């Protein structure tokens with residue numbers, strides 16, 4: 001019997017609620033809001049309460065997908081990144097940087113989001129950036 | 136106070152009476168539920184008193200249920216205040232836990248906490264730490280009871296209106312053990328819909344708490360909308376007492392509402 005409660009931060013939105021993920025013998029069995037967290041004081045929203053479920057969902061994507069002839073096909077990261085980069089540059093050179101928009105993610109870290117906006121503003125050259133945590 | 140608890144748990148672990156002890160531990164500056172299996176870990180034990188007594192309580196009996204369902208043969212210890220012991224008793228009464236496999240280590244609550252909780256039994260049967268204090272009556276229920284029915288209705292409708300339907304009250308509740316929840320049954324509740332129907336959602340839960348709620352107050356603490364849920368369920372408990380002389384969790388006696396079982 002190996003039972004651990006692992007303190008972590010919710011990845012769903014920008015609030016950053018703290019909870020324990022209940023872990024029994026290597027699988028997640030529940031989410032317990034952290035009572036001593038100054039952020040959420042032992043409370044969660046419905047998404048946070050179910051955070052343990054998506055981690056182990058069999059519907060989770062395990063590789064990037066590219067749509068080909070209307071169907072999503074699993075591809076390698078290399079191929080996905082090459083494809084995305086070439087599409088973005090061709091749209092940008094044809095229609096200008098403001099023809100593109102970018103959506104950052106609350107599931108990424110602060111540092112990753114910082115890099116992302118840097119890439120968008122300084123690299124691509126547009127202010128069209130928003131984030132999924134605009135709840 | 137904590138020394139007595141640590142000592143007792145150490146004895147139980149070393150004697151092999153229990154395979155683990157579900158309690159609280161402070162780690163990384165936060166207090167959370169912890170399964171003690173190694174007596175060495177007992178150093179970091181917490182009783183859930185951070186700024187005030189009992190301000191950091193968790194539904195330990197609910198977590199115990201997860202362990203017991205996966206390890207039905209294991210004997211496990213658990214830290215119990217009065218309410219946790221009532222929860223264990225209620226789970227035994229509802230055939231969810233095997234009493235022979237649960238070893239409670241009790242802690243009596245100080246008067247201050249009993250007052251705050253309006254607790255009718257602020258202690259477990261046999262506490263190893265703390266002193267049994269006086270029970271406190273449900274003044275909050277009596278206060279609301281003084282309102283005219285229409286005014287009281289308005290009060291509750293206004294409170295329920297704040298609900299964001301997070302299901303936190305159910306998820307934290309130590310005696311909510313059903314695998315299929317009425318609050319997700321489309322015949323009773325408009326599922327996949329916000330806001331929740333007022334007062335159907337809350338009254339459905341209240342009815343289901345009859346003969347179950349052991350008045351721990353964890354639901355109210357988990358409610359992001361700060362709805363005074365505890366008063367609502369205290370009232371349910373009061374009705375159970377008046378109508379059936381039944382106190383959930385006081386003993387492992389079955390509830391009068393467990394009809395199929397009683398026949």
Ligand code: SF4
Pocket residue numbers: 189216217218219244248249250252254255256257258350351352
């Ligand atoms: S409900 Fe009673 S037993 Fe539980 S913490 Fe409050 S005073 Fe203690």
Ligand code: SF4
Pocket residue numbers: 304307308309310311344347348349350351352353354355365368
């Ligand atoms: S007080 Fe709330 S959380 Fe505790 S047993 Fe009753 S309904 Fe459940």
Ligand code: SF4
Pocket residue numbers: 297298299300301302303304305354357358359360361362364
């Ligand atoms: S915890 Fe509060 S807000 Fe959440 S479902 Fe229960 S009553 Fe509604």
